[in-house]
Amino acid sequence: MHIVVMTIRDNRPAAATRKDESLRATGREAVIGLLRAADLLGRRLGGATGCEAISPPQYNVLRILRGAGDAGLPTLEIGNRMIEQAPGITRLLDRLEARSLVRRERCLRDRRQVLCYITPQGLELLSRLDPSIDAVGDDLRSSLTGDEARALVLLLGRVSSALAT
Amino acid sequence: MHIVVMTIRDNRPAAATRKDESLRATGREAVIGLLRAADLLGRRLGGATGCEAISPPQYNVLRILRGAGDAGLPTLEIGNRMIEQAPGITRLLDRLEARSLVRRERCLRDRRQVLCYITPQGLELLSRLDPSIDAVGDDLRSSLTGDEARALVLLLGRVSSALAT
DNA sequence: TAACGATAGTCGTTATAACGAATATTTCGG
DNA sequence: CCGAAATATTCGTTATAACGACTATCGTTA
Numbered sequence: 001m002h003i004v005v006m007t008i009r010d011n012r013p014a015a016a017t018r019k020d021e022s023l024r025a026t027g028r029e030a031v032i033g034l035l036r037a038a039d040l041l042g043r044r045l046g047g048a049t050g051c052e053a054i055s056p057p058q059y060n061v062l063r064i065l066r067g068a069g070d071a072g073l074p075t076l077e078i079g080n081r082m083i084e085q086a087p088g089i090t091r092l093l094d095r096l097e098a099r100s101l102v103r104r105e106r107c108l109r110d111r112r113q114v115l116c117y118i119t120p121q122g123l124e125l126l127s128r129l130d131p132s133i134d135a136v137g138d139d140l141r142s143s144l145t146g147d148e149a150r151a152l153v154l155l156l157g158r159v160s161s162a163l164a165t
Numbered sequence: 166m167h168i169v170v171m172t173i174r175d176n177r178p179a180a181a182t183r184k185d186e187s188l189r190a191t192g193r194e195a196v197i198g199l200l201r202a203a204d205l206l207g208r209r210l211g212g213a214t215g216c217e218a219i220s221p222p223q224y225n226v227l228r229i230l231r232g233a234g235d236a237g238l239p240t241l242e243i244g245n246r247m248i249e250q251a252p253g254i255t256r257l258l259d260r261l262e263a264r265s266l267v268r269r270e271r272c273l274r275d276r277r278q279v280l281c282y283i284t285p286q287g288l289e290l291l292s293r294l295d296p297s298i299d300a301v302g303d304d305l306r307s308s309l310t311g312d313e314a315r316a317l318v319l320l321l322g323r324v325s326s327a328l329a330t
Numbered sequence: 331t332a333a334c335g336a337t338a339g340t341c342g343t344t345a346t347a348a349c350g351a352a353t354a355t356t357t358c359g360g
Numbered sequence: 361c362c363g364a365a366a367t368a369t370t371c372g373t374t375a376t377a378a379c380g381a382c383t384a385t386c387g388t389t390a
Contacts (some may be wrong), residue, residue: 027299027302030318031206041196042200057346085350112357134193146191149191152199153191158309160205252379253375
């Protein structure tokens with residue numbers, strides 16, 4: 001795969017400090033650009049999920065539980081897959097359970113755990129939402145070629161790895 | 166009452182669907198990757214700004230006001246430069262003003278406006294924070310070559326343009 | 331000049347999220 | 361069996377986000 005590169009000419013071959021400064025400036029641009037793109041993306045997703053009156057984190061939990069299938073997931077495991085802390089997950093699940101989108105029950109094998117499952121209503125809500133979410137992905141990709149989109153995914157993966165440490 | 170809704174069927178021809186599906190999958194990966202990278206980035210920035218007990222949006226406002234210099238900025242103009250909406254800005258500024266990081270005064274020429282300025286304490290706080298923020302940018306860039314970092318900035322800019330519409 | 335609409339900002343309310351401290355229950359190692 | 365660790369929850373505090381209602385001010389126009 002070829003990554004499209006913006007050519008930048010340096011008129012003055014510079015000292016090491018100047019080159020470091022240039023790299024650092026690119027890092028700052030990347031930080032700003034990443035936050036801005038993610039903010040716009042979050043707003044689009046929020047607009048989509050808002051139609052069903054659920055917040056993006058709630059949607060995220062439902063997606064995770066759909067992926068878990070019939071096996072269900074313990075509460076804190078959901079928290080691990082989102083990068084969110086434990087106490088918030090409980091209340092988030094409380095709200096979803098109150099709307100019958102999620103079901104919880106004590107695990108019989110390890111009675112400390114509470115297993116969470118998505119309900120048929122939850123699955124149905126997700127299926128109503130999927131087209132809107134896909135549309136956001138399509139919009140995101142609309143200004144990129146296929147190769148560029150794949151390059152973006154690759155670069156973002158590398159960035160995430162570097163930031164996760 | 167239970168309302169059961171039929172799942173949406175995909176009626177598109179299979180030939181067109183397969184390539185579309187591949188592109189669409191890339192779009193979904195980009196959405197997930199972007200959100201994940203931004204989440205990790207936000208946590209790092211939050212950890213840095215948290216040392217000075219300010220939130221990332223508060224930091225953002227201080228940066229904007231530092232950029233504005235002695236001229237100051239009207240309240241809503243700050244809201245425009247952040248990607249955040251107006252009503253929240255007032256209370257965010259309230260908190261910053263309570264900590265003497267920001268100063269507000271009525272504009273004499275147009276008394277509807279309230280001009281906001283960063284205080285010397287605010288500038289000093291920002292200068293304490295700058296190294297940590299730059300370190301996050303350095304970490305982000307650490308897994309990329311210079312060309313890749315510039316490519317990432319370019320691609321993120323295109324994505325933002327596509328999402329802003 | 332006096333009324334009108336538009337603009338700038340503040341003030342409520344509500345819901346959500348993040349974070350820490352403390353607690354109960356359960357499991358597991360020594 | 362006893363203590364340590366894991367799991368989940370409750371509670372309290374603070375901050376953000378979105379919404380509408382309200383006040384004050386400005387510019388214009390009749």
